[in-house]
Amino acid sequence: MTILERVKTPMAGKINRADLLASEVDDLKTANGNLQIEIDRLQAEAKSSQQPVNDLLSKLTKELQEERTKNAALTKDLHDAHQIATCASPLKSPATRHLGSAIDESSDRLKYVVDSLQQELDKVLDFLISKKMLTSFLETQTQTKLDRNPNPLILAARTANRGCVAALLRLKDGPKYMARPDDTGRTALHYSCLEGQAGVVEEMMAKLTKKDVNQPDKEGMTPLMAACFMKQTDIVRMLLEHPGITVDGRDATGATALHWACSNGDVDTVAELVKAGAPVNKATDEGRTCFHAAAWAGHASCIETLFNGSTAPELQCDVLGATPLHFATYGGHAEAIKAIMANVADLDLGLTNKEGQGYGELACLSGNADAIKALLEGGMQLDAVDKEGKPLVLAAAHNGLTSAVQAFIEKGVDKHIKETNGAGLLHLAAHGGHFDCCKMLLANGFGTEAKDGEGFEPLHCAAQSGNRDTVKLLLDAGGNVNSVTGEGLLPCHVAACTGSEEVFTQLMECGADTMTRSKDGWLPLHFAAQWGHPKLVEMLLQVDGADINAMENVEGHTALHIAAAGGKKQCVTVLLAAGADKNLGDKTGSAAWQVAQANGNSNCAKMTAPEGAAMPTPPSSRGRAVRGGRTPSKPPSTGNKTEYAHRSSSRR
Numbered sequence: 001m002t003i004l005e006r007v008k009t010p011m012a013g014k015i016n017r018a019d020l021l022a023s024e025v026d027d028l029k030t031a032n033g034n035l036q037i038e039i040d041r042l043q044a045e046a047k048s049s050q051q052p053v054n055d056l057l058s059k060l061t062k063e064l065q066e067e068r069t070k071n072a073a074l075t076k077d078l079h080d081a082h083q084i085a086t087c088a089s090p091l092k093s094p095a096t097r098h099l100g101s102a103i104d105e106s107s108d109r110l111k112y113v114v115d116s117l118q119q120e121l122d123k124v125l126d127f128l129i130s131k132k133m134l135t136s137f138l139e140t141q142t143q144t145k146l147d148r149n150p151n152p153l154i155l156a157a158r159t160a161n162r163g164c165v166a167a168l169l170r171l172k173d174g175p176k177y178m179a180r181p182d183d184t185g186r187t188a189l190h191y192s193c194l195e196g197q198a199g200v201v202e203e204m205m206a207k208l209t210k211k212d213v214n215q216p217d218k219e220g221m222t223p224l225m226a227a228c229f230m231k232q233t234d235i236v237r238m239l240l241e242h243p244g245i246t247v248d249g250r251d252a253t254g255a256t257a258l259h260w261a262c263s264n265g266d267v268d269t270v271a272e273l274v275k276a277g278a279p280v281n282k283a284t285d286e287g288r289t290c291f292h293a294a295a296w297a298g299h300a301s302c303i304e305t306l307f308n309g310s311t312a313p314e315l316q317c318d319v320l321g322a323t324p325l326h327f328a329t330y331g332g333h334a335e336a337i338k339a340i341m342a343n344v345a346d347l348d349l350g351l352t353n354k355e356g357q358g359y360g361e362l363a364c365l366s367g368n369a370d371a372i373k374a375l376l377e378g379g380m381q382l383d384a385v386d387k388e389g390k391p392l393v394l395a396a397a398h399n400g401l402t403s404a405v406q407a408f409i410e411k412g413v414d415k416h417i418k419e420t421n422g423a424g425l426l427h428l429a430a431h432g433g434h435f436d437c438c439k440m441l442l443a444n445g446f447g448t449e450a451k452d453g454e455g456f457e458p459l460h461c462a463a464q465s466g467n468r469d470t471v472k473l474l475l476d477a478g479g480n481v482n483s484v485t486g487e488g489l490l491p492c493h494v495a496a497c498t499g500s501e502e503v504f505t506q507l508m509e510c511g512a513d514t515m516t517r518s519k520d521g522w523l524p525l526h527f528a529a530q531w532g533h534p535k536l537v538e539m540l541l542q543v544d545g546a547d548i549n550a551m552e553n554v555e556g557h558t559a560l561h562i563a564a565a566g567g568k569k570q571c572v573t574v575l576l577a578a579g580a581d582k583n584l585g586d587k588t589g590s591a592a593w594q595v596a597q598a599n600g601n602s603n604c605a606k607m608t609a610p611e612g613a614a615m616p617t618p619p620s621s622r623g624r625a626v627r628g629g630r631t632p633s634k635p636p637s638t639g640n641k642t643e644y645a646h647r648s649s650s651r652r
Contacts (some may be wrong), residue, residue, distance in 0.1 A: 045457045075314035154178035157188035169207050178204065178212055193226035194617035198234045210244025220251030228260035233268045236261075240276045246441035254284035255293075262290040262306070265299035274309035281311070287318035295324035295340065298333030307343045315344050321354035329359045329375065332368025341378040349380050356387035364395045369404035372396060382413045391417055397425040397441075400434030409444055422453030423461075430458040430474065433465030438473055448479040463491040463507065465501040471507065481510045488519035496511040501535050514543050521553025529575070530561040532568035541578050549581050556587035557595070564596035564604040572607050582608050 088311050116373040153174075156164040165188070166179055181187050189212060192200040216222050224245065227235040239245055248287075250256055258278040261269040274280065277408050283289050291313040294302040303324075306313045315323045325347070328336040341347060352358045360380055363371040372392070376382075384392045393408040394417065405425065409415065426446040429437040438458070442448075448458055459479040462470040471491075475481060482490055495504045508514065514524050525546070528536035537559070540546060549558050560580040563571035576582070590598070593609035 007602045012512050022588060077645075106523075109316055135233065142637060151177055151180050151182060151188065151273075153180075153188040154186075154191060156180055156193045157197060157200050158195065160197045160200060161194070162197075162203055165200050165203050169203065174207065175209075178207055179209075179215070181217065187212065187215055187217075187223070187442065189213070189215070190221070190226050193223045193232060193235050193239075194230055194237070196230055196232045196233070197455075198238070201235050201238055205242065207237060208242060208244075210242075213239060213242045213244055214246045214249060216249070216251070216584050220253075222246075222251075222257070224249070224250050224257045225251060225255075225260050228257045228266065228269055228273070229259055229264065231261075231264050231266045231269065233266060233272065236269050236272055239421060240272060245276075247273060247276050248282060250282075250284075254286075256282055256290065258282075258290040259284065259288075259293045262294035262299060262302045263297050265294075265302055267299075267301045267305055270294075270302050270305045271308075274305065279311075280306050280309060280313045281316070283296050283316065283318075286320075287316065289313060289316055289324075291315070291324045292318060292322075292327055295328040295333070295336050296331060298328065298336045300333070300335035300339040303336060303339040303343070312343075315340075315347070317353075321352070323351065324352055325351075325359055326357075326362060329371055330362040330366055332363065332366030332371045334368065334370035334374045337363075337371055337374040337378070341374070347378075349375070349378070352387070358384065358386070360384040360392045361386040361395070364392055364399060364404075365403070367399055369396070369401040372401060372404035373407045376407050376411055377529070382408060382411055390419065393417060394419055394423075394425065394428055398428040398432050398433075400432050400437045402434070402437040402440050405429075405437060406440055406444075415444070415446070418452070422451070423456075424450055424452070426458045427452055427456065431461035431465055432469055433462065433467030433470050435467065435470045435473060438462070438470055442473070442477050448474050448477050449483075453486070457483045459483060459491050460485060460489070463494040463500075463503055466498050468500070468501055468502040468506050469621050471503050475506070475510050480509055481512050482516070485518075488517065490516055490524075492516075492524050493518060493522070493527055494541075495534070496524035496536055497531050499528070499531060499533035499536060501539070504536055504539065508543075514540055515545060517553075521551070523550055523552075523559075525550065525559050526557075526562055529563040529568065529571045530566055532563075532566065532571055532576045534568075534570040537563075537571050537574050541574075548575065548578055549584055551586070556585075558584060558586075558592070560584075560592040560608060561586055561590075561595050564592040564601060564608045565599045567596075567599075567601040567604055569604055569607065572604050576607065584609050 001360065025081050059412075065484070131567075153165065153168050154177075156168060161507055168174055171177075178188060181190075186194075189201065189204060189208070191197075192204065202252075213224075214222055224236065224247070239246070247258075248256060256278065258270065258273045258280065261273055267485060280287055280291065289302070291306060294306065303313075313324075315324055315325065324530055325340050325344075349359055357365075360372065360375055363375055364386070367635060382393070386392060386395060393405060393413050395466065396404040396408065417427070423431075424446070426438060426441045426448070427450070429441055451457055457479065459471065459474045459481070460483070461476050465471075483490075483562050484490060490513065492504065492514055493516075504512075521542075525537065525540045525548075528540060541548060549560075551558050557565075558580065560572065560575045560582070563575060580592075582593065583591055586595065589609070593605045595603075596605040596608060
C-alpha cells in the first residue's frame with residue numbers, strides 16, 4: 001500500500017495519518033541505509049572482482065532503472081499526500097506523541113511530518129542521482145583506454161564533470177580519491193587547476209586537507225603553482241582562502257608560485273600572492289627571484305606590483321651575475337626597464353654580468369631601440385661601450401636602431417665617433433642596409449663623402465649590403481658613384497662581389513664605370529666570375545667595350561680562369577657561350593682547364609678543356625677558389641658584421 005493509499009483510507013482516520021507518514025519516513029531511512037550498503041558492496045565488488053567493468057556497469061544501470069521507477073511513484077504519492085495534508089484538520093491523538101515534544105496539536109502538525117518526509121526523500125533522490133552520474137560517467141570513460149587502476153575523481157575533474165565530482169566526494173572513499181595521485185604525481189586538484197575548472201575546485205574546497213592543497217607532483221608543482229601557471233586568478237583566490245595553504249613552496253627548480261605568476265604577467269594573481277605573504281626575494285636554484293622572472297618576460301606591471309608590496313624586491317645577481325635589469329635589457333623590454341629604474345634606488349648602470357656585458361650592450365643585442373632610449377633617459381653615459389670597448393652608438397647604427405641612434409645624437413653624442421678602422425655612423429648604417437637609419441643620419445648632417453681608414457665611402461658599404469633603396473638614397477644625397485678606395489675599388493666592384501642585380505643596375509643607371517680596374521687589375525667582371533654570379537656576368541658582357549678575355553694584373557687570369565678555378569659552372573657556361581678563349585694562358589702559360597684541374601674542379605676542367613687535352617685524375621673533386629692578387633678569399637657577408645668582407649685585411 002502506497003502512502004497515498006494509506007492517507008486516503010477512511011478507516012485509518014485523520015488521527016492516524018501523521019503516524020503513517022512518520023512510519024514512511026522510517027522506511028525511507030532504512031531504504032537509504034540499504035542503498036548505501038549496496039553502493040559499498042558494488043565498490044568492493046569492482047575492486048576485487050575480475051569481471052569486466054562493463055558487466056558491473058550494466059548491473060548497476062539495471063538497478064538504477066528500478067530505483068528510478070520506484071522513486072517516481074514515491075514522489076507522486078508524496079505530492080498528493082502533501083496536498084491532502086494541507087487541507088486536513090489535524091486532531092489530537094496519543095498516536096502522534098512519539099514524534100516529539102516539538103510537534104504540538106496545532107494545524108502545522110501534519111505539515112511538519114510531510115516536510116520531514118520530503119527531506120528524507122530528497123536525500124534518497126540525491127543519492128540516486130549521484131549514483132546515476134557515476135554510472136553514466138564511467139560508461140563514457142570505459143569507451144576509451146584507461147589506466148589499470150584509474151582514479152575516478154581525476155577522470156571527473158579532467159572532464160569538468162562537477163556533478164560527478166560532488167557525487168564521488170560524498171562516497172566513503174571520497175577523501176582517498178582526493179589524495180591519490182596518478183603516475184605523474186598529480187591529483188584531481190592539480191588537473192582542475194591546470195584546466196581552469198573553477199567550479200570543480202569550488203566543489204572540492206570543503207573536503208581539502210592541508211596535505212591535499214599543498215600536494216606537489218613529481219616535478220614539485222603544487223596546485224597553487226598550477227593555477228598560477230595557467231593564469232587562473234579565481235582559482236588562486238579560492239586556494240589562498242584555504243587555512244592550510246602554503247604560499248612559499250618551491251618546485252624542482254626552486255621556483256615558487258610567485259615566479260610562475262610573474263613569468264605569465266598575471267598582475268591580479270601577483271597582487272593576491274603578495275598580499276598573502278608570498279616571498280618576493282626567494283631565489284631559484286639558479287639564483288633568480290620572481291623579480292628576474294617578471295623582468296625576463298617584460299611584465300612592467302608585475303614589477304610595479306612587486307614594489308607595491310610590504311617587502312620591496314632586491315636587485316639580486318643570479319649565478320651568471322645577471323640582475324633583473326640585465327634580463328629586461330637583453331629582452332628589449334623598454335617598459336620593464338623604466339619600471340626598474342623608477343623603483344630601484346642607487347642603480348649602478350655600469351654593472352656587468354660575468355661575461356662582461358653591461359646593460360647597454362645587452363639592449364643593443366636585443367635590437368630594440370626603445371630599450372636603449374629607456375637606458376639613456378635613465379642616465380646611461382653617452383660614451384658607454386661594450387665588452388670589447390666599442391661605443392654602443394656605433395653598434396646601434398650597425399644594427400639599424402634608428403630611434404636609438406637618434407636618441408644618442410639628441411643627447412649630444414660625438415657625431416664624428418668612429419671605429420678603429422675609421423668607419424663612422426653612416427658607414428655602419430649603410431653597411432647594414434638600414435635605409436631609415438641612413439635617412440635620419442643624412443638629415444642630421446652626416447655627409448656621403450666621408451671615408452674610412454681604407455677609403456671606403458658609405459656608398460661602398462651600401463653596395464655591399466645589397467639594399468637598392470639605401471644605395472639610391474645615398475646617390476640622391478650626393479654620393480659619388482665612381483668613388484675609389486685605397487685599393488682602387490669602385491662601388492660597382494663591391495656590388496659585383498655581393499651579386500645584387502638590383503644594386504648593380506642602380507649603379508649602372510647612375511653612371512658606374514664598369515671598365516675601371518682595381519689596383520690589382522680586377523674588373524667587376526672578374527669579381528662576378530669569382531663569386532659565381534652568372535646574371536651579373538651576362539650584364540657586364542653586354543656593356544660597350546667589354547673585353548671577355550681581359551686579364552687581371554697579378555697572375556694574368558681571365559674571367560674564365562677565375563670561374564673555372566672556383567668551380568663556378570654556371571659562370572663558365574655563360575663565358576663559353578659568349579666566346580671566351582679556352583686556349584688563352586695566364587702568366588705561367590696555364591689555360592683555364594689546367595687552372596681548374598690544379599684546383600680540383602674536374603667538371604669545370606672538362607668544360608673548358610680543348611679537344612684531346614690529357615687530364616689526369618685530380619686528388620680531389622672539391623673545388624678551391626683561385627686567389628688572384630688581393631681579391632676576396634670568401635664571399636662578403638651581408639650580416640651585421642662591422643668589418644667588411646671585401647677589405648684587404650679579410651682576404652689576405
